[in-house]
Amino acid sequence: MPDLISSRRAGGPAAGAADPSFALARERYAAAGADVDAALAALAGIAVALHCWQGDDVGGFERAGEAPGGGLAVTGNHPGKARTPDELRADLDKALSLVPGTHRLNLHASYAETGGAAAGGGKVDRDALEPAHFRRWLDWARAKGMGVDFNPTFFAHPLADDGFTLSHPDPEVRAFWVRHGQACRRVGAAFGAALGSPCVTNVWVPDGMKDTPVDRLGPRRRLEASLDAVFADPLDPAVHLDAVEPKLFGIGSESYVVGSHEFYLGYAVRRRGVLMTLDAGHYHPTESIADKLSAVSLSLDRFALHVSRGVRWDSDHVVTLTDDLHAIAQELVRNDLLGRTHLGLDYFDASINRVAAWVIGARNLLKALLAALLEPRERLRRAEAEGDYTTRLALLEEQKTLPLGAVWDHYCESAGVPAGAAWLDEVKAYEWDVLAKR
Ligand code: RNT
Ligand code: ZN
Numbered sequence: 001m002p003d004l005i006s007s008r009r010a011g012g013p014a015a016g017a018a019d020p021s022f023a024l025a026r027e028r029y030a031a032a033g034a035d036v037d038a039a040l041a042a043l044a045g046i047a048v049a050l051h052c053w054q055g056d057d058v059g060g061f062e063r064a065g066e067a068p069g070g071g072l073a074v075t076g077n078h079p080g081k082a083r084t085p086d087e088l089r090a091d092l093d094k095a096l097s098l099v100p101g102t103h104r105l106n107l108h109a110s111y112a113e114t115g116g117a118a119a120g121g122g123k124v125d126r127d128a129l130e131p132a133h134f135r136r137w138l139d140w141a142r143a144k145g146m147g148v149d150f151n152p153t154f155f156a157h158p159l160a161d162d163g164f165t166l167s168h169p170d171p172e173v174r175a176f177w178v179r180h181g182q183a184c185r186r187v188g189a190a191f192g193a194a195l196g197s198p199c200v201t202n203v204w205v206p207d208g209m210k211d212t213p214v215d216r217l218g219p220r221r222r223l224e225a226s227l228d229a230v231f232a233d234p235l236d237p238a239v240h241l242d243a244v245e246p247k248l249f250g251i252g253s254e255s256y257v258v259g260s261h262e263f264y265l266g267y268a269v270r271r272r273g274v275l276m277t278l279d280a281g282h283y284h285p286t287e288s289i290a291d292k293l294s295a296v297s298l299s300l301d302r303f304a305l306h307v308s309r310g311v312r313w314d315s316d317h318v319v320t321l322t323d324d325l326h327a328i329a330q331e332l333v334r335n336d337l338l339g340r341t342h343l344g345l346d347y348f349d350a351s352i353n354r355v356a357a358w359v360i361g362a363r364n365l366l367k368a369l370l371a372a373l374l375e376p377r378e379r380l381r382r383a384e385a386e387g388d389y390t391t392r393l394a395l396l397e398e399q400k401t402l403p404l405g406a407v408w409d410h411y412c413e414s415a416g417v418p419a420g421a422a423w424l425d426e427v428k429a430y431e432w433d434v435l436a437k438r
Pocket of ligand 1: 058072245247314
């Protein structure tokens with residue numbers, strides 16, 4: 001906390017300054033069996049990766065104005081979308097200034113800056129990307145003390161237009177995508193080494209079929225072999241971690257997705273050290289990733305989360321403070337999994353202010369984590385262990401109306417970011433001053 005105060009708002013009011021609602025809230029939580037100060041200290045240590053692709057509708061800087069493809073559908077046309085890397089960084093700066101804590105950037109390969117002499121000039125295809133093409137992102141992150149996570153972009157490219165990449169039947173197309181995956185690991189490792197924080201490079205491929213395939217196994221065998229080739233070079237886990245992200249279905253891959261949950265869970269278990277990324281929108285609509293975390297934690301040392309919100313399908317809605325989100329946060333805290341989890345956001349909404357979309361989702365994830373950290377864990381566990389499910393249910397329900405908002409507002413103020421809805425004024429001013437002029 002002291003670090004946050006000094007770095008975010010030098011000279012601002014000290015943490016714990018007389019704030020009657022916070023003082024009362026702290027007492028209420030203490031009476032319920034929760035330690036507010038410990039919860040806030042834990043929250044301050046949690047980093048959430050902000051996904052660059054919310055800022056420009058998954059556009060990237062290679063194919064101006066085109067839809068991403070790969071089954072990713074972005075709807076809406078709110079004005080002010082970032083058109084250049086500098087605009088995107090400025091928008092991220094604005095969003096980050098309204099989210100308490102120090103967070104991370106989640107960057108896609110399609111956001112490379114390949115122009116200019118320093119980067120080698122001219123157009124660079126995906127299989128030839130190098131750390132130099134991300135130097136400005138690196139400098140930006142370093143100046144903010146942020147870590148970076150990375151993603152190869154297996155979509156929005158002519159060689160992905162028929163719906164297959166790493167499992168493509170054509171060995172030359174597969175080889176191109178393998179080279180892209182390898183190049184991205186080198187980029188990720190360069191970020192990790194330069195920033196002193198391991199970079200998670202997450203592989204998600206859109207490969208699948210609209211209609212029922214006859215051969216479900218062949219593409220999976222090819223995907224497995226391609227992944228083995230991508231991951232062949234050992235990298236120091238202190239600078240780089242590999243992750244694979246399954247999915248149930250996508251637009252255009254309704255009947256079959258090569259990289260399904262079982263495929264990747266098995267793959268990650270077989271290839272020790274590879275993480276699995278659980279995306280909250282990538283399962284059946286009534287299936288929550290919250291229940292998967294404890295189960296997966298027995299087989300994998302670490303995993304990544306794409307915190308998203310599906311509405312009827314993998315619609316990538318802005319994360320709101322739903323029961324699903326609370327359940328994810330509770331599982332992470334109750335099972336002590338935060339130290340093994342890489343948290344990131346993954347959604348894209350072009351129908352509202354894109355900076356606000358980042359801020360709303362990030363603040364909600366942090367609020368859910370705070371709520372989970374404020375649970376009377378010991379009391380709840382004891383009740384359950386004693387078979388006293390009445391107490392368990394009663395305490396969980398009472399917990400819902402404890403004054404979380406007062407603790408959250410105090411946390412925001414201590415970190416030098418607006419409490420309550422005051423952040424919205426800053427976003428509106430930014431929209432007026434900057435976004436509306438684009
Ligand atoms: C797609 C996956 C994937 C993407 C990003 C842009 O369904 O969720 O994580 O959203 O790579
Ligand atoms: Zn995802």
